[in-house]
Amino acid sequence: DTEVTQTPKHLVMGMTNKKSLKCEQHMGHRAMYWYKQKAKKPPELMFVYSYEKLSINESVPSRFSPECPNSSLLNLHLHALQPEDSALYLCASSQDMAGASTGELFFGEGSRLTVL
Amino acid sequence: KQEVTQIPAALSVPEGENLVLNCSFTDSAIYNLQWFRQDPGKGLTSLLLIQSSQREQTSGRLNASLDKSSGRSTLYIAASQPGDSATYLCAVPTSGTYKYIFGTGTRLKVLA
Numbered sequence: 001d002t003e004v005t006q007t008p009k010h011l012v013m014g015m016t017n018k019k020s021l022k023c024e025q026h027m028g029h030r031a032m033y034w035y036k037q038k039a040k041k042p043p044e045l046m047f048v049y050s051y052e053k054l055s056i057n058e059s060v061p062s063r064f065s066p067e068c069p070n071s072s073l074l075n076l077h078l079h080a081l082q083p084e085d086s087a088l089y090l091c092a093s094s095q096d097m098a099g100a101s102t103g104e105l106f107f108g109e110g111s112r113l114t115v116l
Numbered sequence: 117k118q119e120v121t122q123i124p125a126a127l128s129v130p131e132g133e134n135l136v137l138n139c140s141f142t143d144s145a146i147y148n149l150q151w152f153r154q155d156p157g158k159g160l161t162s163l164l165l166i167q168s169s170q171r172e173q174t175s176g177r178l179n180a181s182l183d184k185s186s187g188r189s190t191l192y193i194a195a196s197q198p199g200d201s202a203t204y205l206c207a208v209p210t211s212g213t214y215k216y217i218f219g220t221g222t223r224l225k226v227l228a
Binding site for chain 2: 004006031033040041042043045048050055056088090092094097098099100101103104105106107108109110112
């Protein structure tokens with residue numbers, strides 16, 4: 001099973017709302033990622049968790065708050081977002097670091113976020 | 117700093133053609149390279165992970181090659197079909213980290 005599951009598929013929220021995106025994988029992968037993707041652009045890395053610890057934060061605004069409750073789950077908490085935060089948010093996982101023979105990235109289907 | 121570019125940015129071909137997508141990278145000290153497919157509004161699907169020691173990797177009608185010395189990888193699609201229409205992205209790892217540098221993508225349209 002090479003599946004990464006993301007919920008919800010679509011989310012519409014106002015600028016004062018608080019919502020969360022969820023991601024789950026059961027491949028035993030040690031690293032989990034959040035990427036943001038705008039239309040016709042490649043994915044941009046936001047956060048990486050390795051062994052349930054935050055390993056990379058790409059200077060993401062604090063209105064995005066990641067959480068890794070256990071090795072299979074990854075959440076992205078959203079609060080006071082701006083319309084320019086509207087994008088496709090992608091979760092991914094990998095067994096090992098980039099460059100390792102087991103460093104293959106597996107992505108979920110994404111959560112389409114619209115901020116009004 | 118690693119930079120990854122993909123040319124062409126868009127490609128439209130008739131069904132049945134064999135085609136080559138290109139991925140160029142500036143720092144040749146990489147251990148592998150991954151090719152992905154993305155359908156509109158969807159996530160990325162991993163197509164092939166090619167190790168630097170392999171030089172080539174095949175899956176069905178897809179064949180990826182890697183030439184580190186020239187900083188290039190190519191994805192060859194044989195006998196293209198309308199279902200192959202998608203954006204194809206390559207990603208290069210930053211060794212020792214969890215960072216992958218993505219190319220800008222090639223939007224492929226295969227006409228029936």
